[in-house]
Amino acid sequence: MSRAAPLTFVLRSMSLNSVSVRNIKSRSRVFPLFILGGYSKSAVICRCLGSNTYHKLCIANKIAKTRLMTKTPSSSAQLHIDTKHMDSLSRVKRVSIEGNIAVGKSTFARLLQSQNQDWEVAQEPISKWQSVESTSSQAVGSAQPTVSNLLQMMYQDPQRWSYTFQTFSCMSRMRTQLQPPPARLLYAQGTPVQVFERSVYSDRYIFALNMFELGCISAVEWAVYQDWHSFLLEQFGHRAQLEGIIYLQAPPETCMARLRKRGRGEERGVQLTYLEKLHVQHENWLVNKSTELHFEHLKQVPVLTVDASVEFERDPEVQERLITQVQTFFSGL
Ligand SMILES: Nc1ncnc2c1ncn2[C@@H]1O[C@H](COP(=O)(O)OP(=O)(O)OP(=O)(O)O)[C@@H](O)[C@H]1O
Numbered sequence: 484m485s486r487a488a489p490l491t492f493v494l495r496s497m498s499l500n501s502v503s504v505r506n507i508k509s510r511s512r513v514f515p516l517f518i519l520g521g522y523s524k525s526a527v528i529c530r531c532l533g534s535n536t537y538h539k540l541c542i543a544n545k546i547a548k549t550r551l552m553t554k555t556p557s558s559s560a561q562l563h564i565d566t567k568h569m570d571s572l573s574r575v576k577r578v579s580i581e582g583n584i585a586v587g588k589s590t591f592a593r594l595l596q597s598q599n600q601d602w603e604v605a606q607e608p609i610s611k612w613q614s615v616e617s618t619s620s621q622a623v624g625s626a627q628p629t630v631s632n633l634l635q636m637m638y639q640d641p642q643r644w645s646y647t648f649q650t651f652s653c654m655s656r657m658r659t660q661l662q663p664p665p666a667r668l669l670y671a672q673g674t675p676v677q678v679f680e681r682s683v684y685s686d687r688y689i690f691a692l693n694m695f696e697l698g699c700i701s702a703v704e705w706a707v708y709q710d711w712h713s714f715l716l717e718q719f720g721h722r723a724q725l726e727g728i729i730y731l732q733a734p735p736e737t738c739m740a741r742l743r744k745r746g747r748g749e750e751r752g753v754q755l756t757y758l759e760k761l762h763v764q765h766e767n768w769l770v771n772k773s774t775e776l777h778f779e780h781l782k783q784v785p786v787l788t789v790d791a792s793v794e795f796e797r798d799p800e801v802q803e804r805l806i807t808q809v810q811t812f813f814s815g816l
């Protein structure tokens with residue numbers, strides 16, 4: 484079978500359902516797409532090998548994680564994104580840092596960020612939870628936006644606000660986990676890693692579950708939460724999947740002391756019993772493996788348990804030991 488000379492296209496626009504390309508030799512075409520991975524609007528060159536049967540998309544910049552399937556009007560074809568940039572993208576590992584409140588996740592994440600250019604830390608989006616903008620429905624037109632501290636509302640009246648908080652925290656975590664890696668990770672020499680402070684999984688298997696068990700989320704709210712959480716992850720989960728988890732482990736008493744020392748206003752009423760309960764949730768999920776999980780891949784994700792009770796903030800020797808531990812873990816993913 485003879486092969487026609489490759490035609491080169493440049494991308495004009497790309498949406499969830501179609502990619503519009505301009506043939507360099509003047510013809511324009513639109514390919515309907517079923518996007519199975521992430522994608523980038525910029526700098527895509529589409530090369531059409533032979534007839535309509537095989538198309539190769541070269542992402543010159545970044546993004547587009549796995550594969551795109553396309554059906555052209557005349558035939559079915561597979562669109563592969565498999566340039567060296569794509570290889571780079573699939574090399575980027577995704578890891579979350581999990582652990583009790585105030586165990587030291589942000590501190591640990593900052594340490595990781597300062598140690599290796601190939602690692603990119605995404606912080607927990609707490610500032611979003613502290614300032615939720617809304618407008619009153621009564622005064623349409625003259626309505627003033629109100630800023631509410633949902634974190635504070637949840638701590639002050641957990642029965643009323645826990646479900647609302649979990650919907651918002653989970654959506655904001657999902658957004659964070661769907662963020663493409665920064666370009667420099669694609670050119671990393673070592674193992675490029677996106678590190679997330681907590682995840683859509685701890686949202687469900689630590690906090691929401693805990694709130695349900697404490698009676699702050701009703702049975703109906705828990706059923707609704709689980710339903711949309713499962714659906715969301717079935718739809719987008721492949722783009723948010725983790726390759727590893729770092730569990731910062733410390734006694735609840737240690738976390739309590741650090742929480743008090745930090746003195747975040749919203750957490751003033753937090754009791755040791757709450758941290759003890761969260762500690763058990765972490766242990767059940769990440770150590771005892773007794774939490775019922777609903778995602779097959781999550782059951783296989785390797786967990787690195789780090790003793791976070793040691794003072795590592797100002798001890799370079801401990802820091803070095805931790806970094807080596809993490810480095811070994813990352814390179815094995
Ligand atoms: N290893 C450590 N030894 C002693 N103090 C620590 C250690 N790690 C963090 N701290 C201190 O404990 C407090 C809480 O740390 P940090 O904010 O990093 O916790 P976190 O786990 O990110 O909290 P959150 O659960 O609220 O996100 C801070 O005051 C920090 O300086």
Ligand SMILES: Nc1nc(=O)c2ncn([C@H]3C[C@H](O)[C@@H](CO)O3)c2[nH]1
Nearest residue numbers: 584607609648649652686690691750
């Ligand atoms: N209820 C509840 N659900 C969550 O998913 C969640 N994630 C974080 N937090 C609280 C812990 C710290 O106070 C503060 C910062 O981590 O926010 C949560 N609380």
